[in-house]
Amino acid sequence: MHYEGKIYRPWMEAESVLIQTTLGCSNNQCTFCTMFDDKRFKVRDIQDIFNDIDEARVIYPRVESIFLIDGNVMAMRTDMLLKILDKLKTTFPELKNISLYSGFNDFRRKSIAELKEMKSAGLSMAYSGLESGDPIVLERIKKRMTREHAIEGMDMAREAGIKVLASFIFGLGGKARSVEHAVNTTSLLNIMQPDAIAPMALAVQPGSELEREINRGEFTLPTPLQILEEEKYLLENLVDFPCYYWGDHGNNISPMRGMLPAVRQPFLDKINQDIAHNPITKQNMIQTFAW
Numbered sequence: 001m002h003y004e005g006k007i008y009r010p011w012m013e014a015e016s017v018l019i020q021t022t023l024g025c026s027n028n029q030c031t032f033c034t035m036f037d038d039k040r041f042k043v044r045d046i047q048d049i050f051n052d053i054d055e056a057r058v059i060y061p062r063v064e065s066i067f068l069i070d071g072n073v074m075a076m077r078t079d080m081l082l083k084i085l086d087k088l089k090t091t092f093p094e095l096k097n098i099s100l101y102s103g104f105n106d107f108r109r110k111s112i113a114e115l116k117e118m119k120s121a122g123l124s125m126a127y128s129g130l131e132s133g134d135p136i137v138l139e140r141i142k143k144r145m146t147r148e149h150a151i152e153g154m155d156m157a158r159e160a161g162i163k164v165l166a167s168f169i170f171g172l173g174g175k176a177r178s179v180e181h182a183v184n185t186t187s188l189l190n191i192m193q194p195d196a197i198a199p200m201a202l203a204v205q206p207g208s209e210l211e212r213e214i215n216r217g218e219f220t221l222p223t224p225l226q227i228l229e230e231e232k233y234l235l236e237n238l239v240d241f242p243c244y245y246w247g248d249h250g251n252n253i254s255p256m257r258g259m260l261p262a263v264r265q266p267f268l269d270k271i272n273q274d275i276a277h278n279p280i281t282k283q284n285m286i287q288t289f290a291w
Helices: 046-059 080-089 105-107 111-122 133-141 147-160 178-190 208-214 224-237 264-277
Strands: 015-020 065-071 099-102 125-131 163-170 196-201 245-249 256-260
Touching: 015 046, 046 080, 080 099, 080 111, 105 125, 105 256, 111 133, 111 147, 125 147, 147 178, 163 178, 163 224, 163 256, 178 224, 178 256, 196 224, 224 264, 256 264
Parallel strands: 015 065, 065 099, 099 125, 125 163, 163 196, 196 245
Antiparallel strands: 245 256
């Protein structure tokens, strides 16, 4: 099996076999991200992908979960992605889950019929970076996506039957826009109602544009207390829809995961306990760690 460049997958896909189908990210301009700075976006040759799938069959006696990388696999042509999905299902008849990265705009660039074909071909879930629901933050981070785009993409995925995990970043509004970031992200999630959410505390990546903004004094990191208050606001104000909460990323101050809305109160109790007693809340700004 062959991989090019730095490889990333969601932490909840730790047990999945990784098949590289695209290189990089078709946007690759987000100010907080350096994940794919080492490569330009392109779709791998399909025969190379098939060869890797065949090699994976030799290596692994049983495969129940596969995650397709790199950044936004959904950006590739539908006919090619369908061939890959078919190859996976044929090669691994025991397969239960096939997931990939997809931008919300990638859903919008497909038709509902195309998305339904992917679902029928075995696509289980898409991991989509929301990052923020605040229009100003979205513009500042160069996401090339609006609230309306995210809502439309989510609606299309839901109509096709593809589950969506939406990830977003506590602290991405900085110290000055913490409240607006929390309020607008929560309101957007209440409209979208994804199947799962994955909140992560901000981690400033070395060499990122965000790091340069911090060094120039254009972005002030939030405090740990603001990060906790953002999460508290989210948990208090999400409406009751079934949603798995993957809040256990390694950078999070209060790591926890479980099914909402059932876990809302114990999660809030934990957040309130940290706000009241965790000494990290006395720090003037968050300490960040590279992914």
